Amino acid sequence: MLDILQKGGIILWIIMVLSVLAMAIVIERYFYFKRIKVDAEKLYIRIKGAFAKNHFDEALSICDSNVSPLTGLMKVGIAHRDQPEFVQKEVLKDAARQEIPQLERFLTPLGTIAHISPLLGLLGTVTGNIKSFGILGGGTSFADPSVLAKGISEALITTAAGLIVSIPAVIFYNYLIQKVENILIKMENQVNEMILLLKGQKKERTGDEV
Numbered sequence: 001m002l003d004i005l006q007k008g009g010i011i012l013w014i015i016m017v018l019s020v021l022a023m024a025i026v027i028e029r030y031f032y033f034k035r036i037k038v039d040a041e042k043l044y045i046r047i048k049g050a051f052a053k054n055h056f057d058e059a060l061s062i063c064d065s066n067v068s069p070l071t072g073l074m075k076v077g078i079a080h081r082d083q084p085e086f087v088q089k090e091v092l093k094d095a096a097r098q099e100i101p102q103l104e105r106f107l108t109p110l111g112t113i114a115h116i117s118p119l120l121g122l123l124g125t126v127t128g129n130i131k132s133f134g135i136l137g138g139g140t141s142f143a144d145p146s147v148l149a150k151g152i153s154e155a156l157i158t159t160a161a162g163l164i165v166s167i168p169a170v171i172f173y174n175y176l177i178q179k180v181e182n183i184l185i186k187m188e189n190q191v192n193e194m195i196l197l198l199k200g201q202k203k204e205r206t207g208d209e210v
Contacts, residue, residue: 011124011158015117019165022113025106026172032105033179036068040186047074048197056081069099069183070190077194088198092191099187103180107173114169121162128155 043066050059059078063071076095080088129152 009124009127009158011120011127012161015120015124015158015161015165018113018117018120022110022165022169022172025110026176028106029176033176038066038068038070040070040190043071043074044190044193051197069096069103069187072099073187073190074194077198081198085195085199089191089195092194096184096187096191100184103183107176107180110169110176111173114166114173117166117169118162121159121166124158124162125155128152128158 043062046062047059050056050062056078060075063075063078073092073095077088077092080091083091
């Protein structure tokens with residue numbers, strides 16, 4: 001392994017560092033999405049039941065025990081349940097926008113790694129070939145074929161390494177982007193559902209007061 005790294009040169013070391021960073025990002029995102037995963041439909045039914053009984057503390061407790069961007073929206077809606085509908089809508093939309101940076105955290109670096117890894121591999125190919133052809137031009141290839149082989153090895157190793165890092169990075173990047181988009185769609189639907197729930201709950205309270 002060390003011999004391969006030596007043959008690949010400095011560019012291969014850079015690619016290896018990027019591969020470690022990409023792996024760390026994927027692992028961190030995996031545990032993050034696993035931690036915030038909730039059954040939104042069941043959660044909404046439980047909170048709706050608490051609302052029907054005017055048990056708002058119970059609804060907040062349900063949200064606190066199921067931490068996720070979706071329950072975060074619900075908590076904001078509950079906190080502003082007495083506000084006018086247009087205020088509730090703006091507050092919920094603002095809360096949803098504030099969740100986006102956390103959902104997309106580290107995805108830009110992962111996408112960058114996915115795109116530059118093959119380019120670095122190509123750069124290694126170019127520099128390796130330059131060394132090889134420079135040796136040939138100097139007429140020393142037959143005298144020291146190992147030097148020529150080293151340049152060719154660097155060219156081939158860095159290309160392969162760049163692709164090996166890039167392919168899984170692209171796959172995970174696209175997967176995570178799709179996951180974020182799905183969560184954002186759910187959050188958008190959740191905003192509308194919370195508005196309807198709060199509106200219905202306010203009508204019920206108004207009717208009871210009358």
